[in-house]
Every structure is written in C-alpha cells, then in structure tokens.
Amino acid sequence: MKSFINDYHTPGQLLLTLLEDRGWNQQVLATVLGVDKSGITRLVSDQRTFDATIALALEGLFDVPAEQFLALQAKHDLSRARLAVTPDPGMLTRAKLFGELPIAEMIRRGWLDTSDAKDSRAVEQSLLKFFDVESADEITSLPHAAKKSNAEIPATPVQLAWLHRAREIASEMIVARYSQANGRKAVLKLKELLLAAEEARKVPRILAESGIRFVIVETLTSAKIDGACFWLNDTAPVIAMTMRFDRIDNFWFVLRHELEHVLQGHGKNGSPVIDYELEGERAGSGDNVSEEERIANDAASEFCVPQKLLDSFISRKAPFFAERDLIGFARTINVHPGLVAGQIQRKTARYDRFRNHLVKMRNIVAPSAIVDGWGDIAPVGL
Helix, strand or coil, X not given: CCCCCCCCCCHHHHHHHHHHHHXXXXXXXXXXXXXXXXXXXXXXXXXXXXXXXXXXXXXXXXXXXXXXXXXXXXXXXXXXXXXXXXXXXXXXXXXXXXXHCCHHHHXXXXXXXXXXXXXXXXXXXXXXXXXXXXXXXXXXXXXHHCEECCCCCXXXXXXXXXXXXXHHHHCCCCCCCCCHHHHHHHHHHHXXXXXXXXXXXXXXXXXXXXXXXXXXXXXXXXXXXXXEEEECCCCCEEEEECCCXXXXXXXXXXXXXXXXXXXXXXXXXXXXXXXXXXXXXXXXXXXXXXXXHHHHHHHHHHHHCCHHHHHHHXXXXXXXXXHHHHHHHHHHCCCCHHHHHHHHHHHHCCCCCCHHXXXXXXXXXXXXXXXXXXXXXXXXXX
16 A cells, blocks of 8 residues: 655645546535535645544545654644744753762752752752852763773763762862872871771871872762872862762772872873772773773782782782681781781682671761761861
C-alpha cells in the first residue's frame, strides 16, 4: 500500500487530493460521513485536528491507513510548534547544572544561600555566587580547569563543586609563609607522630607552621574524592582531604600523598590535582597512574612503612601473619600497627586481615582542624 507521508506536509492536503481523485466536493464527503460541511472545510484547511476517530472513518472510505493521517497530523503539529516556540539558550546549561550538581545536598550543607531546590532561578543565582562567576555557562566550563590525577580527564562538576568549597575555606586561613624547605621539615615532624593515633591532632598545626593550609571537607555524594592539592598562589599551597575512609592507614597515606604533590609543585598554574579512589590498586604505582601519581604514591607508601622492610617482613611471614609479628614489626619501625596492617592489606589484597588495628581518625584530627561537613559548616565569609 502506497505511503503518502513523504508526499504531503499536512493531513488536510492529503484529504483534498483524495477528494479530487474521487471527483467529490466537500459537501459529498460531509453527507457520506454524516457531519456538517463546515467540519470538513476545517479538516481540509488544517484548522481541525485529525483525531483517531476521523482517521479511521477516512481509512474506510479511501483505503488509506489511519496511521498515515495521524502521522501527517503529528508532522504538521511539530512544524507549527517549531515556528511558535522560541528556543531557550539557557536550557542546556540548566540541564547540565541541575543534572550533574547535587543541588539539594549543597543546600543542605549550607553551600548555597537558598532553601528551595525547586526554585531554579534562586538556585542558579546561588550557584553563580558560590562559583564566583558571571554566567551559568562559566560554571559548565569549570571542569576543564582541573584534572583528576589518576586519569588525564577533566574533573566532574560535582568534584569541582567540592574543590571550590575547599578553596573558599582555605582562602580565609592565615598560615606562615611556605617554602619547600619548610615543607620538608614538616614531613620530618609528621613522621614523629606515626607511633600513636592520638598524635595526629598535631597535623593541622604543623602544616600551618610550614605554610600549608589544611582543610577537611566531607565529600559530596558520587564525588569519590580522597584529597586534593591546589595553590591559591605560587607560595600558598593547600591540602584538602575528605577522610571518606576513616582509618589511620588511609589518613596518613592520603595526607603524605598530597604533601608530596605540594613538595613537587604539582597543581600549580591554576590546575589543581584531585585525587580520587586512592584505595586498592590505585594506591600502588602501577601502569594505570601518571608520573605525578607514581611519585606521590611512592612517597606516601615509604612514609607509612619503609617498603624494603615491609617486603622483607612479608616474604618472611607470608602467607601466615601472626598478630604478635605485626605488632612487633610496627614497634621496630616506630609506627602504629594500623599503618603496617594497611600496607599489608594493599600488598596482599587481603583486606579482611588486621582490621581491628585500623582505628578511626576523624574525631582525633577534626577538633584541631578546619572542618566542613558531618553537620558542621565552616564559617566562610563571616
């Protein structure tokens, strides 16, 4: 059966042709269908919609499938809509913002100065203020201003939101002037804290005295951030951590990892380094990480547990690791057993071993640090 969909722009044009082929006028069709002629006139002139009932009636008369009348009607309706509807240039931008940023979570955490996530105008204005930009288009381009250290791809919008909050907090901190020499001295002072978990409360002070701003910002849902290194200027480095894994081994590994980024000058020139998913394989120095990451990972691992001594310990004790051996080894190298436990877990992929030594750290570090999250809102701009 012939298709008329591509031959006509409207169902009225098709109906007029069918009437002419039959030699019928509009009155004849009206009589056959038992309707008023004015209704047929409106159909032929496309002033009346061809609905399913009319399409089925015409199908029976002209042997043209009802679907073709309905398809032409849909085609005509869409064409008229295109002429009537004015394109909204901001729609795609709003879709990106509201689709990729956790607006409700940002409001709940006090990052946006609006209370209604459904008020798009108020939310958009709050986002402009939060990101300190003039237009929403500038927000959607921000992900290209930072990189994930484990992959040469831009950070996601949600990761950039977290990073911006960390930057906002760090910019109001007052610390000593940074130098690489001060950073190296900080490493030595931090090394002395590894024996007891409680000593980690001194971390914020030691870093501040060396000129490094240290902030703890709870991660946003789906961001999967462990930490970041960025610079407010060439002499103002910042270490931001999420402590999303509240364990002693993760805390010291991520901290030393970010500190190495600082010492190496990574993240300067307006290109922050965001470290995400540093757990498991990504905590090592395999082929799946960049050179910057390999350097930071190696420094962090060596800081927590000297790797040659750890490898020797594992080769002597594997596959059976007794509790007393782990504790004895930790005492020998003057670190908390949790650091050894964490390194053994990474080396052997046995994450079920020695978990009792992986003490929580957030409650130890947070009281002496600038914290945003877990119910607390950093006093930015007050």
